Amino acid sequence: MVVNLATKATLAEIRKSVEGLIGERVLLKTNKGKRKANVREGILEVAYPSVFTVRINAGLDIERRVSFSYSDILTDTVEVTLCQNVNVS
Template sequence: MADRNTLNEIRRNIEGYVGEKVTLKANKGRKRTMVREGVLENTYPSIFVVRINGDYNSVRRVSYSYSDILTESVEVTVSKDNHEIKVS
């Protein structure tokens, strides 16, 4: 099982990028992946929320748990100052 300290480290890493533009690469199963760009909106004790601007002026919010990053079912890459930073 995941060590609680590891999940806390991931949460602290993500908290530092609230308000930044991120790229999500989520494994949807059966060799399907979803790649979306959005803004890291907020962090909570168990999840983090990303706001995705969709087509036709629609806004969508998706949430993932920190264990999704630990199990590598979601990859979060932060775009900051023309640099790509992978959060893990």
């Protein structure tokens, strides 16, 4: 049995990937357990040493900022996907 453990280098790679998406529109899928998941769209704002923040439009002109740790991505609690530009007429 082989067990791959996360290292600081793994988290550093995730952080660099997230830093490359700053200012981009991303799709966040957060797993809440027991087959529950939230999917939201937002703009990745800032990547701090331990966490990153995403600005989400919650509707009715209300904006929220949510933060996640890089280990959330590592453990598949959060999936971050770059949104493709779609022209909506």
